[in-house]
Amino acid sequence: MIKFLFKGLIRDKSRSLLPIIVVAIGVMMTVFMQAYMHGVFYDSIESAARFTSGHVKVVTNAYKENLSQMPNDYAMTDIGGVLEQLNAALPDMEWTDRIMFGGLLDAPDSMGTTRAQGNVGGAGIHLLGTEDEIIRMDLKSKLISGRFPEKSGELLITNELFKKMKLQLGDPVTLISSTMYGDMAMYNFTVCGTLHFGVSAIDKGMIYADMEDVRMALNMEDAAGEILGFFKDAPYENDKAHAVADQFNAENTDEADVFSLTMMPMSMTNGMDFMITYAENAQLIVILIFVFAMSIVLWNAGLLGGLRRYGEFGLRLAIGENKHETYRSLVGEAVLVGLVGSVIGIAFGLFFAYLIQEHGIDAGDIIKDSTIMMPTVFRAQINTTTYYIGFIPGILSTVIGAMLAGIGIYKRQTANLFKELQA
Amino acid sequence: MKTIVDVKSLTKNFPVGAGFFTALKDVSLQFNEGEFAGLVGPSGSGKTTLLNIIGSLDVPSKGEVVVLQRSVGKLSPKEAAKLRKEELGFIFQSYNLLPVYTVFENVEFPLLLLNMTAEERKERVMETLKWVGLTDKVKSRPAQLSGGECQRVAIARAMVKRPVLVLADEPTANLDSKNSHNILQTMLKLNEELKTSFVFATHDEKVISYLKRIIRLEDGKVVADELIAKPSK
Numbered sequence: 001m002i003k004f005l006f007k008g009l010i011r012d013k014s015r016s017l018l019p020i021i022v023v024a025i026g027v028m029m030t031v032f033m034q035a036y037m038h039g040v041f042y043d044s045i046e047s048a049a050r051f052t053s054g055h056v057k058v059v060t061n062a063y064k065e066n067l068s069q070m071p072n073d074y075a076m077t078d079i080g081g082v083l084e085q086l087n088a089a090l091p092d093m094e095w096t097d098r099i100m101f102g103g104l105l106d107a108p109d110s111m112g113t114t115r116a117q118g119n120v121g122g123a124g125i126h127l128l129g130t131e132d133e134i135i136r137m138d139l140k141s142k143l144i145s146g147r148f149p150e151k152s153g154e155l156l157i158t159n160e161l162f163k164k165m166k167l168q169l170g171d172p173v174t175l176i177s178s179t180m181y182g183d184m185a186m187y188n189f190t191v192c193g194t195l196h197f198g199v200s201a202i203d204k205g206m207i208y209a210d211m212e213d214v215r216m217a218l219n220m221e222d223a224a225g226e227i228l229g230f231f232k233d234a235p236y237e238n239d240k241a242h243a244v245a246d247q248f249n250a251e252n253t254d255e256a257d258v259f260s261l262t263m264m265p266m267s268m269t270n271g272m273d274f275m276i277t278y279a280e281n282a283q284l285i286v287i288l289i290f291v292f293a294m295s296i297v298l299w300n301a302g303l304l305g306g307l308r309r310y311g312e313f314g315l316r317l318a319i320g321e322n323k324h325e326t327y328r329s330l331v332g333e334a335v336l337v338g339l340v341g342s343v344i345g346i347a348f349g350l351f352f353a354y355l356i357q358e359h360g361i362d363a364g365d366i367i368k369d370s371t372i373m374m375p376t377v378f379r380a381q382i383n384t385t386t387y388y389i390g391f392i393p394g395i396l397s398t399v400i401g402a403m404l405a406g407i408g409i410y411k412r413q414t415a416n417l418f419k420e421l422q423a
Numbered sequence: 424m425k426t427i428v429d430v431k432s433l434t435k436n437f438p439v440g441a442g443f444f445t446a447l448k449d450v451s452l453q454f455n456e457g458e459f460a461g462l463v464g465p466s467g468s469g470k471t472t473l474l475n476i477i478g479s480l481d482v483p484s485k486g487e488v489v490v491l492q493r494s495v496g497k498l499s500p501k502e503a504a505k506l507r508k509e510e511l512g513f514i515f516q517s518y519n520l521l522p523v524y525t526v527f528e529n530v531e532f533p534l535l536l537l538n539m540t541a542e543e544r545k546e547r548v549m550e551t552l553k554w555v556g557l558t559d560k561v562k563s564r565p566a567q568l569s570g571g572e573c574q575r576v577a578i579a580r581a582m583v584k585r586p587v588l589v590l591a592d593e594p595t596a597n598l599d600s601k602n603s604h605n606i607l608q609t610m611l612k613l614n615e616e617l618k619t620s621f622v623f624a625t626h627d628e629k630v631i632s633y634l635k636r637i638i639r640l641e642d643g644k645v646v647a648d649e650l651i652a653k654p655s656k
Binding site: 001004007008011012311312315316317318319320321322323324 | 501504505508511522523528535
């Protein structure tokens with residue numbers, strides 16, 4: 001009997017091929033949309049991770065307590081040793097040290113007296129001899145004029161501050177700040193390039209200099225305020241980051257020692273907890289709405305497929321098939337159609353998602369004047385959910401549609417089903 | 424002769440709006456084994472309704488219909504399906520063949536429900552197709568057949584399980600005169616050779632000319648029930 005019904009299913013294109021195409025298209029769209037939404041939301045999080053928090057961040061206990069103030073008097077020392085230790089313990093991660101600081105930027109006139117001054121936030125990052133940080137922070141797309149530092153003593157400055165202080169490329173500027181020991185620090189730089197991030201808080205006054213220059217300026221030899229860790233070639237995963245941090249802290253953190261090292265996952269730094277939760281929930285809501293919409297479409301397809309066959313059911317009942325058998329075969333067909341359609345849809349969805357994951361959609365020209373810091377290339381991101389989410393509308397909705405249509409088999413008198421056959 | 428259908432004071436109502444339409448009013452009848460009988464009357468006289476109830480596709484509103492010692496109104500859906508599967512055959516006005524299956528497969532379908540082996544099924548189907556003269560069309564699909572051939576396939580499908588009773592609702596309505604006579608002769612032959620009982624619902628004179636018993640219905644009532652000693656055909 002199963003073979004007989006299967007034969008009918010295969011031969012009747014309106015019962016097999018057409019519904020499979022409908023299911024596959026619906027599932028493909030669902031899978032692609034899930035991967036795309038996941039990619040877009042997590043690109044925003046990745047962007048924040050690259051700029052400020054890393055996937056995990058290592059600081060001292062005391063630094064952590066006053067994280068928002070960037071207290072370099074509680075910075076880590078023997079940074080070479082710490083990085084060596086981290087690379088050995090967690091080889092699957094990339095590590096980079098940074099110094100965040102605040103200060104006053106002074107622009108002198110030709111006589112050496114102050115021409116303009118501005119409050120600045122600053123970051124010491126590795127800019128000389130390596131492009132790792134430039135690539136990680138996507139600074140190339142943010143460089144408005146000039147170039148990146150090529151030698152010691154050169155500085156990048158945000159374009160807004162650059163204009164406000166009426167600076168020219170090549171102008172000397174003096175950073176006035178405090179050393180990690182609390183003394184006053186003054187250090188001369190030459191402006192070599194300007195940056196625009198599209199975020200007013202940053203654009204108002206931010207400078208970037210090479211790590212060694214900042215160490216020199218703030219008297220932080222072999223020291224750094226923060227070490228940022230990134231999963232190699234992988235996006236941020238909250239559970240994984242927590243697990244890494246918990247293990248590191250269990251082995252290295254002494255709560256009683258203010259200079260003891262502690263690791264924080266991204267979600268525990270700079271209010272990122274809210275952003276990650278928001279991203280996850282917003283993504284979930286958008287995907288649920290889409291899955292729901294697709295489910296209604298496929299449910300209807302299943303329903304119409306079933307209703308169209310009431311006459312055939314009437315005939316089968318007249319010949320002697322009982323209602324349970326008819327109903328079971330209808331649902332069985334829906335499972336088969338849903339399964340085949342889902343597998344095809346998921347395969348195509350994954351293929352298109354993979355293309356967008358690898359090549360991305362370059363929206364650089366569209367968002368060049370954007371006031372939100374976001375990646376210029378939107379990418380999909382395939383995760384575990386991408387592999388199974390298509391089965392929800394694909395199988396579940398198709399089967400529910402068929403089941404609802406099949407209720408008519410029970411509710412209607414056999415003779416009425418039969419009349420539909422005669423009609 | 425053994426009674427196979429006993430209709431006792433049968434009334435059938437259908438809900439229409441707030442009230443009811445009475446399709447059959449206090450009908451009493453009996454059909455015996457080997458009959459070639461017809462329910463004859465104009466449209467709306469209750470022929471198909473009576474045929475549906477005898478075929479356990481519908482249930483009486485009042486009275487009782489006993490088919491092969493089973494009271495139709497008291498059968499569970501599963502028992503009714505069993506009765507249709509094992510004992511009854513249906514032939515319809517519009518053939519109602521499953522279009523995606525071949526002639527062989529259409530005729531084979533009732534046997535699948537009876538869980539017969541593939542060999543038994545093949546033997547039985549081929550034998551039945553021989554009766555109706557369609558052994559050369561086993562692999563054809565319904566769309567490739569003429570109306571007369573389609574109705575012969577439908578007869579084969581009804582006969583393949585060797586039913587005690589075949590119920591035929593306007594079986595010649597879509598056929599021309601020549602095909603109608605062919606079909607009726609085939610059914611008459613099966614009736615005489617296999618002793619299968621046939622009950623028709625019809626108002627076609629061609630069918631009536633073959634009947635050995637004519638039951639006339641008007642407005643849901645039996646107005647005449649006559650045995651034909653020598654049918655005109």
